[in-house]
Amino acid sequence: MTTATAPRLTAKGAATRARIVAAAADLVLARGVGGTSLDDVRAGTLTSKSQLFHYFPGGKTELVMAIATYQFERVLQAQRPYLETLDTWADWDGWRDALLAHYGTQPHWGCPVGTLVGELTGTDPVAAAQVAGHLDSWCGYLRDGLRRMRDSGLLRRDADPDRLALAVFASVQGGLLLTQATRSIEPLSAALDAALTALHAAAPTPPRS
Amino acid sequence: MTTATAPRLTAKGAATRARIVAAAADLVLARGVGGTSLDDVRAGTLTSKSQLFHYFPGGKTELVMAIATYQFERVLQAQRPYLETLDTWADWDGWRDALLAHYGTQPHWGCPVGTLVGELTGTDPVAAAQVAGHLDSWCGYLRDGLRRMRDSGLLRRDADPDRLALAVFASVQGGLLLTQATRSIEPLSAALDAALTALHAAAPTPPRS
Incomplete structure (x- = not known):
């Protein structure tokens, strides 16, 4: 959707737009x-009113969508290289550690x-759908890794x-x-450990490594 | 915090306040x-401006906190009677089913x-702290159940x-x-099943039931 409404920009213009998105992302992170x-x-x-309109002719929805994409790419980057190579139990452990290091x-x-999600679902369905798509793409990396692990025999056939x-x-x-509610990384750590326990429970018995 | 700022109300006044909270809760659910x-x-x-001020002299923060408490109590109610009696694996299955039925x-x-949480953390620390407290109370029911199950031997000592x-x-x-992002109950169902798998993995081997 963003590309459909965004103007063609010069390299300098694209840099300015990216700067606005990054700064606005921090504001939204802090204030919602x-x-x-x-x-x-x-x-x-x-930024002036006309500048902001120039870079985001679609208004707040377009800006919010640009912010969501920016944050999505940052979060994926923090999980690399593991995200694309979740093929062994060691990869999942590496992914877990990368997430904890990033959010810690x-x-x-x-x-x-x-x-x-919570903020946009009722107020901005277009942006909410884009965010849901980002989440599905993110989950897709986990899905693809687990499918490969089933195919390679690290997960059971069923x-x-x-x-x-x-x-x-x-x-x-x-x-x-x-973690946000408690300002502690402990809930994410506990949640990831239990999730990996559930994955291991889907391995053949005795588990291969 | 709410009781510290709320005025003393007649029964009729309390009913009016409760009616405002319930209606405002629906608005916040839809729009954030x-x-x-x-x-x-x-x-x-x-409601008139003066009426709203009469019932919520603390303004929007007080109203939001009343909404959070109202929703918290509704969500707990939907998990009863299992929430207070998570003593056996059958209780956990019943709790899981109650959650899926409620949110489904x-x-x-x-x-x-x-x-x-996401909305209030950066904008209203007082209300955010209250919400974090509600979440901790909710989690406390699960904690208490699991402690009892460890004590009774359904979970391992370690x-x-x-x-x-x-x-x-x-x-x-x-x-x-x-579930909110996809408008499907499937993610909650998958998440609860994996969580219960992780709990069972903490049972003595062979697992007792």
């Missing part, structure tokens, strides 16, 4: 979408993508990779929500 | 805290308590009930976030 007006973004990014530095923020991926991803999102 | 102004609440509840009728709303409770509760919250 509802607590961040376009006036706040203008003030926080030293900012436990009070929760997940900058997941927190958008394991359901799609359902297991949903469960692990729910543990990530719920762990982050509780 | 940031998307719901006191003007919206006045219009949605046919309203998958697009997510958790009316959990969704407040099991960590507090950490397991956090993990199960994260599955509930994350499952509900993804």
Whole structure:
């Protein structure tokens, strides 16, 4: 949707737009979408009204969608290289550690993508659908890894990779929500450990490693 | 905190206040805290400005806290009687089914308590702390049940009930976030099944029932 409404930009223009998105993302992280007006973004990014309209002709929805994509890409980046190579139990442990390291530095923020769901569902269905798509893409990496592990025999033939991926991803999102509520990384850590325990329970007996 | 600022009310006054809270809770569920102004609440509840101030002298924070408590109590009620008696594996299965039945009728709303975390953390620390307290109380029921199950031998002596409770509760919250994003109860169902698998993995071998 973003590309459909965004203007063609010069390299300098694209850099300016990216700067606005990054700064606005911080505002939304701190105050929520509802607590961040376009006036706040203008003030926080030293941007004029006409500039903001130039870069985001679709208004707040377009800006929010750009923020969601920006945060989504950052969160994926923090999980690399494990995210694309969840082929062994050691990969899952590495992924777990990468998540804890990333969010451990900012436990009070929760997940900058997941927190958008609650805010946008009732107020901005277009942006909410985009965020749901990001979450599905994220979960898709877990799904793909678990399918490969079933194919390679690390999971039982009767394991359901799609359902297991949903469960692990729910543990990530719920762990982050509780991490934000408690300002401690412990809920995410406990949630990931239990999720990995559930995955191991879907391995053949005795488990291979 | 609510009782500290709320005025003494007659029975009729208390009923009016409760009616405003229930109606405002629906508005916040649909639009989020940031998307719901006191003007919206006045219009949605046919209440005058002075009436609203009479019932909520602490303003929006007090109203939001009353809404959070109202939703918290509703969510606990939906999990009864299992919530207080999570003493056997059958109790956990009953609790799981009660959660799925409750949220299955309203998958697009997510958790009316959990969704407040992301919105309030940066904008209203007082209300955010109250919501965090509600979440901890909710998780406390799971914790207490798992402690009793360890004491009765249904969990191993080396099991960590507090950490397991956090993990199960994260599955509930994350499952509900993804249920809201996808408008399907499947993520909550998958998350709860995996959480219960992780609990069973903490049972003595062979597991007792």
